[in-house]
Amino acid sequence: TQLLEQSPQFLSIQEGENLTVYCNSSSVFSSLQWYRQEPGEGPVLLVTVVTGGEVKKLKRLTFQFGDARKDSSLHITAAQPGDTGLYLCAGMDTGGFKTIFGAGTRLFVKA
């Protein structure tokens, strides 16, 4: 069974601080996605990374896929209260049919 371990589970920081969320597995994934979820809503895709070593930037968010395609990280620079939410990593198995989600990182950014 493929597992994705996400850390930390909870993060409370001040506005302007930087943070990194990690997503690790012993399994190889064909692609990895990061979602953000607001209360009462479904997750919304932020980014998909496909190639080992790939780095993608989305404004203040930087996403990296590990060289071996087993891990990923999300780095937020100068966090803002609007970044508050649940961040989920999700790996696509090599068959392309099943998505495995991490348990999520709940981020709270204080003004």
Place this chain on the structure above:
Amino acid sequence: NAGVTQTPKFQVLKTGQSMTLQCAQDMNHEYMSWYRQDPGMGLRLIHYSVGAGITDQGEVPNGYNVSRSTTEDFPLRLLSAAPSQTSVYFCASRRQRGDQPQHFGDGTRLSIL
């Protein structure tokens, strides 16, 4: 553009009752899936479908049935509800390729007493 629509948004059932959670998408996506989300456990895949007439099991399929008679609809049936099935259920759809973004509904919050 409605995207993925789930009904109902909330439901309370008694143990042993059956129920169908509805999911419809208007994006002509081939792939649809059902997840449950429990505190501290992320989303877990229940069942998925790669097209009309084709379904398969995910990580936690026991106690749930699905069918896919049309591209648009993918209902999830609870055969005999149990308290362990209390959860928030999400339906999602995407294009067939695995790296395509999944579009989620807003969820159904289900409580089993």
